[in-house]
Amino acid sequence: MSPSTPAKRGRLLYRRTFYVPAGAIADVGAVSTQVRRILRGLGVEPEVVRRVSIICFEGETNIAIFTKGGRITLMVWEDRVELFFSDSGPGIEDLELVRRPGYSTAPDWARELGFGAGMGIPNMEKNADVFVLRSRPGKGTAIRATVWRSRDERKGSGAGTRA
Amino acid sequence: MRLCEVAELTQAEVLTGKELLDREVDKGCGADLLSDVLSVVEENFLLITGMVTPQAVRVAEVMNAAAVLIVRGKCPQDPVIAYADEAGIPLLATQKGMFETCGLLYSRGLRPTRFRRVSEYAG
Numbered sequence: 334m335s336p337s338t339p340a341k342r343g344r345l346l347y348r349r350t351f352y353v354p355a356g357a358i359a360d361v362g363a364v365s366t367q368v369r370r371i372l373r374g375l376g377v378e379p380e381v382v383r384r385v386s387i388i389c390f391e392g393e394t395n396i397a398i399f400t401k402g403g404r405i406t407l408m409v410w411e412d413r414v415e416l417f418f419s420d421s422g423p424g425i426e427d428l429e430l431v432r433r434p435g436y437s438t439a440p441d442w443a444r445e446l447g448f449g450a451g452m453g454i455p456n457m458e459k460n461a462d463v464f465v466l467r468s469r470p471g472k473g474t475a476i477r478a479t480v481w482r483s484r485d486e487r488k489g490s491g492a493g494t495r496a
Numbered sequence: 497m498r499l500c501e502v503a504e505l506t507q508a509e510v511l512t513g514k515e516l517l518d519r520e521v522d523k524g525c526g527a528d529l530l531s532d533v534l535s536v537v538e539e540n541f542l543l544i545t546g547m548v549t550p551q552a553v554r555v556a557e558v559m560n561a562a563a564v565l566i567v568r569g570k571c572p573q574d575p576v577i578a579y580a581d582e583a584g585i586p587l588l589a590t591q592k593g594m595f596e597t598c599g600l601l602y603s604r605g606l607r608p609t610r611f612r613r614v615s616e617y618a619g
Contacts (some may be wrong), residue, residue: 360550391531447528448548450530450531452531
């Protein structure tokens with residue numbers, strides 16, 4: 334367990350796993366819009382809904398464009414919302430590089446559709462309070478992103494995330 | 497500015513959401529890159545875009561945009577329009593290009609959204 338793992342507290346209110354097939358570019362965003370609707374239905378705070386939806390959209394896009402397919406698990410706790418992303422490869426060779434704004438290995442077909450500007454992982458990281466990325470080249474990538482529901486535990490996420 | 501004024505000003509066709517044209521927008525974001533839209537830090541804005549993919553509508557939904565205005569005479573396919581209708585996101589389409597569309601709307605008071613600057617990601 335990473336030291337940044339949130340302490341297990343609060344009650345689990347909701348859990349659901351979504352599958353994202355490889356290359357299903359036409360469906361990108363379908364999981365994120367569902368996640369958004371679920372969170373709104375559960376009465377999760379609007380700022381949290383927004384940040385989680387953005388993180389989900391970026392992660393969903395990455396799974397569809399770059400991987401052999403993967404899944405996204407949404408967990409809603411009393412005190413936080415967590416998204417787990419995992420895929421079955423190919424993994425990320427250079428973790429520093431993918432966190433650099435503008436770095437992208439997206440293929441042309443993805444760029445033509447408006448994807449692949451190289452901001453995905455930086456944007457996920459920026460919107461999460463806790464962001465843990467692990468990857469094994471050849472095996473796959475796993476990401477956990479946590480957004481706290483209580484205002485005082487949230488990191489200063491920059492201007493504008495509306496209350 | 498109300499959406500019906502946006503439509504009138506840009507001579508846009510309303511593809512869906514005719515019943516929502518009283519909706520007010522005071523900010524706009526012109527972008528063809530999804531990540532640019534995903535960096536907007538405000539809500540209830542007008543997304544002005546050349547994208548006609550399903551993602552143009554989904555990203556607008558995720559970002560709580562007020563409406564999508566498609567430029568340069570493009571028209572999304574029927575399932576995209578149907579999805580926007582279901583999601584409650586008005587879709588407008590103008591023959592004008594991105595630059596002219598944004599210029600017209602700006603000149604009538606629509607203002608830019610704030611967005612996260614690329615330099616903010618580094619830290």
